[in-house]
Amino acid sequence: MALELTPAAHALLAAWAALVGAVVGSFLNVVIARVPAGQSIVKPRSRCPRCGSAIAWYDNVPVVSWLLLRARCRSCGEGISWRYPLVELLGGAAGLLALERHGFSARAAAELAFVALLLALAFIDLDTWLLPNALTWPLLALGLVAAPLRLSSAPSSGSALAGAAVGFGAFYAVAVIGEKVLHREAMGFGDVWLLAGLGAWSGAAALLPIVLLSSLQGSVVGLSLIALGRSQPGPEPRAPGSGPAEGPAATPASGPDDAGPGPAAEARPGPDALDAEEAWVPPRHSVPFGPFLVAGALEWLYLAGPITRAVPALGLFH
Numbered sequence: 403m404a405l406e407l408t409p410a411a412h413a414l415l416a417a418w419a420a421l422v423g424a425v426v427g428s429f430l431n432v433v434i435a436r437v438p439a440g441q442s443i444v445k446p447r448s449r450c451p452r453c454g455s456a457i458a459w460y461d462n463v464p465v466v467s468w469l470l471l472r473a474r475c476r477s478c479g480e481g482i483s484w485r486y487p488l489v490e491l492l493g494g495a496a497g498l499l500a501l502e503r504h505g506f507s508a509r510a511a512a513e514l515a516f517v518a519l520l521l522a523l524a525f526i527d528l529d530t531w532l533l534p535n536a537l538t539w540p541l542l543a544l545g546l547v548a549a550p551l552r553l554s555s556a557p558s559s560g561s562a563l564a565g566a567a568v569g570f571g572a573f574y575a576v577a578v579i580g581e582k583v584l585h586r587e588a589m590g591f592g593d594v595w596l597l598a599g600l601g602a603w604s605g606a607a608a609l610l611p612i613v614l615l616s617s618l619q620g621s622v623v624g625l626s627l628i629a630l631g632r633s634q635p636g637p638e639p640r641a642p643g644s645g646p647a648e649g650p651a652a653t654p655a656s657g658p659d660d661a662g663p664g665p666a667a668e669a670r671p672g673p674d675a676l677d678a679e680e681a682w683v684p685p686r687h688s689v690p691f692g693p694f695l696v697a698g699a700l701e702w703l704y705l706a707g708p709i710t711r712a713v714p715a716l717g718l719f720h
């Protein structure tokens with residue numbers, strides 16, 4: 403930081419950054435709930451999904467309200483998911499880290515925006531197996547705009563462009579790794595846009611460690627599920643009426659095409675694609691790949707130094 407701050411002033415600024423991040427996290431909760439459903443993220447005000455009563459500002463304070471309400475709606479007592487305070491806490495951490503890493507700067511704001519988009523995408527993918535274009539395209543745009551302004555991790559504009567192109571093209575390579583390691587047949591197109599966005603922000607060289615980290619963690623989780631005997635493929639109970647159960651060979655594991663609502667969803671289709679989309683169900687107890695890509699990207703963003711000290715070969719990509 404250019405300014406010399408007293409410890410008290412620094413603590414105040416850090417608390418403010420964490421609060422800004424938590425408010426961003428609170429907004430992300432709205433994004434996570436509404437974007438996959440194609441609803442506005444601006445209107446109406448937040449309401450309880452069960453009783454419909456509007457949520458007052460004092461019941462909408464990040465983390466604090468959830469604790470004070472003891473995870474229940476004030477009006478009807480409906481449980482409020484732990485995801486709300488978790489996303490707010492993660493947002494707060496992202497705000498604090500951005501300030502500590504880059505000071506009070508445009509670069510800190512850009513990093514908070516990048517991490518916020520990734521958090522929204524990860525939780526939406528966990529929830530719905532979708533990575534909406536409405537979020538992956540802004541991620542890609544943010545990476546491409548931030549690079550020439552020196553506001554991202556990409557070392558240059560060229561590296562950001564190459565990262566976007568390689569990330570997009572690496573779809574095939576990752577699909578092969580996914581099939582071999584995760585027993586998943588293909589990646590959805592949402593994963594391709596996500597990887598393009600990660601490449602644009604991080605630069606082409608960072609894609610390899612990011613994909614390695616996410617595949618490693620994805621395979622640990624996948625193997626754990628197998629070890630727990632919970633990996634039998636089959637239709638999820640939450641997808642009734644989606645046709646007869648199909649064997650594993652007939653159900654690609656990563657989603658109809660993962661792109662979700664957005665302009666491109668209209669551009670694709672063909673009756674076959676629509677049928678596949680309706681018939682597709684996630685394999686039982688499996689997990690989507692997007693959250694692992696996000697985890698890998700965040701680990702490389704924050705921990706590239708320690709990771710390359712532990713695995714010096716990865717220093718080539720740092």
Ligand SMILES: [Zn+2]
Pocket residue numbers: 450451452453454455475476477478479480
């Ligand atoms: Zn309620």
